[in-house]
Amino acid sequence: MRAIVQRHTGNPDVLKLGEIPSPVPSPTQVLVDVKATALNRADTLQRGGFYPPPEGESETLGLELAGVVTQVGDQVEGIAVKDRIFGLIGSGGYAEQAVIDYRLAMPIPEGWTFEQAAAVTEVFFTANETLFTRGQLAAGETVLIHAGGSGVGSAGIQLAYQAGATVLVTAGSEQKIERTKVLGATAGINYKTHDFAEQIWQLTDNQGVNLVQDFIGADYLSRNLSILKFEGRLVVVGLLSGAKAEIDLGLILRERLQILGFVMRRLPVEEKARIRNRFVERWFDDLVSGQIQPMIDTVFPLEAAGEAHRYMEANQNFGKIILQVSQ
Ligand SMILES: NC(=O)c1ccc[n+]([C@@H]2O[C@H](COP(=O)([O-])OP(=O)(O)OC[C@H]3O[C@@H](n4cnc5c(N)ncnc54)[C@H](OP(=O)(O)O)[C@@H]3O)[C@@H](O)[C@H]2O)c1
Incomplete structure (x- = not known):
C-alpha cells in the first residue's frame, strides 16, 4: 500500500x-x-x-x-x-x-x-480531557486558552463556551483572534504585541482566571501561575517553547494552585x-x-x-x- x-x-x-x-x-x-x-x-x-x-x-x-x-x-x-x-x-x-x-x-x-x-478526534479528545477531566472547568468560571487558533485551542474554545465558561484566548495575529470570537471567545490577546498576563488582569477586573490551558510551557509558566485565582488550575498540554522553567512554590502554596499534566498517546x-x-x-x-x-x-x-x-x-x-x- x-x-x-x-x-x-x-x-x-x-x-x-x-x-x-x-x-x-x-x-x-x-x-x-x-x-x-x-x-x-x-x-x-x-x-x-x-x-x-x-x-x-x-x-x-x-x-x-x-x-x-x-x-x-x-x-x-x-x-x-x-x-x-x-x-x-x-x-x-x-x-x-x-x-x-x-x-x-x-x-x-x-x-x-x-x-x-x-x-x-485528537483535538476534541484532548480539549475535553484537559478542560474538564483534568481542569475541572465549570459553568461560570473563566478559562484562558493559549494558542486559540491551534487545533486543540479551536476545539477547546467551543467546548468551554458550550459549558458556560467565559473564554479568553491568546493568539499570534488579530485575524486569528477574530476567528476565535466566532467560536465563543469573549476576548483575545495578541501575545506578540501585548503581555498576556497584564492583559488578563485588565480583562478580568483584576480577578484572574480559574483555569489556564497551556501549550507553550517554559516561557509562560510563571505568568500562567501569576494570573490564577485562588485554587486555580494550570493544565500543561504542550511545550511549544520548551520544558524547563523556575517555579515559585510560595505562590502554589498560598493560592492553593494545581499544576496538572496531560498526555494521551502513551x-x-x-x-x-x-x-x-x-x-x-x-x-x-x-x-x-x-x-x-x-x-x-x-x-x-x-x-x-x-x-x-x-x-x-x-x-x-x-x-x-x-x-x-x-x-
Ligand atoms: N498532551 C497531549 O496529549 C496533546 C494532544 C494534542 C496536542 N497536544 C499539544 O497541543 C499543542 C497544540 O497542538 P495542535 O496540533 O493543536 O497545534 P497547531 O494546530 O499546530 O497550533 C499551534 C499554534 O500554537 C502557536 N504557537 C506555536 N509556537 C508558539 C510559541 N512559542 N508561543 C506561542 N504560541 C505558539 C501558533 O499559533 P499563533 O499564530 O497564535 O502563534 C500555532 O499555530 C501542541 O503543543 C501539541 O503538542 C498535546
Missing part, C-alpha cells in the same frame, strides 16, 4: 510517498481503508526524531483517521465491514490502510465528509477508551447537530505531507490541517 515513509529523521523533506506492507488487525482491531487523516504537532516532533511512537505501534506518522472498514478482528463489537468510522490511533494514519482498536472508533455522522471526521487502550467514551457521552450529539464543529484550515493530498508539515510549523493554520489519502 502507499504510505508516507521516512528513511531518516529531519526536516519536512524527509517525508516521501512510498510502499509499505499493509497492517494486520489484532482480535480487537479493525482494518480501515483510510480516506483522510490529520496533522498533529506530535507528527512534526516524531518526524524530527523527538517523539518516537510507543512500543508496538507503526513507525508511520498519523494519530487519527477517517475511512471505511474492510476487515474486523474476532473480538470486535459493534463495527462491521463497510462501516464509515473515525477515531484515535497510536500511529499509522499517513497510509492507505491502518488498524484501529474498535473501542477508540466512532461512527461518522450522516452527511459528513471523511475530511470533517478526520479533523475531530496511555493504554483501556484508558484511551474511557477518554473516547467521555467525549462521546458529553459531546457527540452536539457534534452531529453542528453545535460544535471541527475547524478545517487546509486539505493537502497525502503526497504533499511534507508541504503540510512546513505549513504547520510556520504557524499558519487556524484549526486542522487534513491529509486526503484517497477519494
